[in-house]
Amino acid sequence: MEPQGLDRTAIAGILLMSLILGLWMIQTAPTPEQVEAQRAAADSVAAAQAEPELSPVEVDAPDDEAITVPTDSAFARALDRPERFVTVVTDRVEATFSTQGGTPVSYKLRSYDRAGTDEPVELVSNPEGALAIGVLPSRGEYLDTRALGFTPVVDGQPFTGDTLFVEDGEADLRFEAPVGAGALRFVYGFHHDSYDLDLRVETPGTDLLAQGGGYEVIWDGALPLAEADPQGETQQAGAFVSSAGETESVKLTEAGEAEPVVLSGSIDWVAVKTKFFIAAIIPETAAEGARLAGEQTGEADEPDSEFAQEYAARLEMPRLGVGDAATFTLYLGPLELRRLADYGLYDTVDFGAWVGFVIRPIAQYVVAPAFAFLSTFIPDYGLVIIVFALIIKLLLWPLTAVSYRNAAKMRELSPQLAAVKEKYGDDPQKQQEAMMGVYKTAGVNPLGGCLPMLLQYPLLIALWRFFQSTLVLRGESFLWAADLSAPDPVLPLPFTIPFVGDYLAGFTILMSVSMVVSMQLSMSSSTGMGGTQQKVLMYLMPLMFFVFFNRFPSGLSLYYLAFNLFSIVQQRLINKQVHDAHERGETPEIDKAAAVAEKAARKGKNGKRAKRPGRKGGLTSQVVSQNGRASSKKGKK
Secondary structure (H helix, E strand, O other), X not given: XXXXXXXXXXXXXXXXXXXXXXXXXXXXXXXXXXXXXXXXXXXXHHHHHHOXXXXXXXXXXXXXXXXXXXXXXXXXXXXXXXXXXXXXXXXXXXXXEEOEOOEEEEEEEEEEXXXXXXXXXXXXXXXXXXXXXXXXXXXXXXXXXXHOEOEEEEXXXXXXXXXXXXXXXXXXXXXXXXXXXEEEEEEEEEEOOOOEEEEEEEOOOOOHHHOOOOEEEEEEOOOOOOOOOHHHHHHOOXXXXXXXXXXXXXXXXXXXXXXXXXXXXXXXXEEEEOOOEEEXXXXXXXEEEEEEEEEEEXXXXXXXXXXXXXEEEEEEEOOOOOOOEEEEEEEEEEOOHHHHHHHOOHHHOOOOOOOHHHHHHHHHHHHHHHHHHHOOOOOOHHHHHHHHHHHHHHHOHHXXXXXXXXXXXXXXXXXXXXXXXXXXXXXXXXHHHHHHHHHHHHOOOOOOOHHHHHHHHHHHHHHHHHHHXXXXXXXXXXXXXXXXXXXXXXXXXXXXXXXXXXXXXXXHHHHHHHXXXXXXXXXXXXXXXXXXXXXXXXXXXXXXXXXXXXXXOHHHHHHXXXXXXXXHHHHHHHHHHHHHHHHOOOOHHHHHHXXXXXXXXXXXXXXXXXXXXXXXXXXXXXXXXXXXXXXXXXXXX
């Protein structure tokens, strides 16, 4: 960005682009009131997680009743069984299942900790279990399989232990409940180094899932919150469903039940997510319908309220014949874009409603692959960001070189431009005409500096949303920043500044200072055209960016700081090249432009008569310079 030599139109354009960026970020950023409420929300959410008092959303059964014990004699042998727990440990997860329902009651990610703790991230909040099958037989009442007792089986034998280790390859854990003369089986297939697991539903010897209108596969419960900013996390939480390539969702913004989303037809998957983690059910064959529901208790911005959110997602599956099996993939893990793309879950990532269609491809096909590649041989994500900034700088080098060369030329012409401005100070139109003549002779486009800055905006927004919505930087530290996906406060404030917060972020301060230095380098002189406007712009834009960036991920400020530093190096190199070339007489365009500027200044000083048609076709003289008009008036006196 080069303020040097910009006319009012260019300055207005830069300010307008900055205003657009600012409005975009302000619109999607939390309000000051939300920032004030975050600490209170954190306390209430932590209490709710420690002792959950909100019952799971009871959308499983058509009559909205809680799980009930079936009275049909076919289930008699599956009732009143003692409950046991079986834990499966792989390289990635530690999953605990209850024999009551054969359902996971805990699912911990071993590689990720809750923010500020040593406790692993938990994906199950429902003490009765998160996964179930719901069925309405042609006779009897609605059945939730969490009402049945199951027997754990490993390698074809009842499993009497309490822990199954999957240290290499794959392993199956089967839960079996007797139903009449047959059985209902859930077979969970674990992979030692993966976040996904297979679920196979089998019905040997029973027509339980062949009755009525089919059956439902249910994920019941929200994912527990795991970040230091619970209110910001709940804003990105929700339940999602994909049908024919279109994704719909239920998100909670106020207390009460949300309007459910009910779809019929081919369904690809359903999922429940938080900011950085997701639980998704993906059927091998398309489901016939889906339903999402959500319920919120309390308000996040009310310290005394018991705030909690619950979600439920269910797939409606076709009937399953006797002895048949249905297969599902369960992805229970982090929101890593490369993994999400493999499962078709990419649309669960929030890239913003306004320009998501522009930002999503940049994040998916530019940012994500670049970070994935660089991180394979650079262990520190702070360094990854700096190298990425260098790559973007090199890609934009030809464009920025042209604009920086223009600025360097104007620096060499600054005395002549200052003289032109002084002589035409009272005639802006003449001043602009003279300036444009100088620009044209020097081969300078005064708007050329806007393009590199304009190209940066979509990438900046893509990086911002990428850092906000994916966990690539979660928990990654660099220098004093403990988490590059969050702000890096270095100076706490005893008060709150609107849009800034109650702290100053380190990398944001350095980024703003680098902007001032970069803009100073691109200025020709403080007395050149628009000198006062340039000085205002030189401090106003960094201040605006500081206000916008202070509460954003520190990784974003680090990127822009690194990019600015590389730009400063480029500016200094080009300034020196142009100056040395001018000293050697190798810049005839600058010499010609200087001559044009001097001629315009002399013309303004000595005055020149311009002729125009008179009323009767004659010629009338007019003095065009300020000095000429003053001399004429003095002579008349």
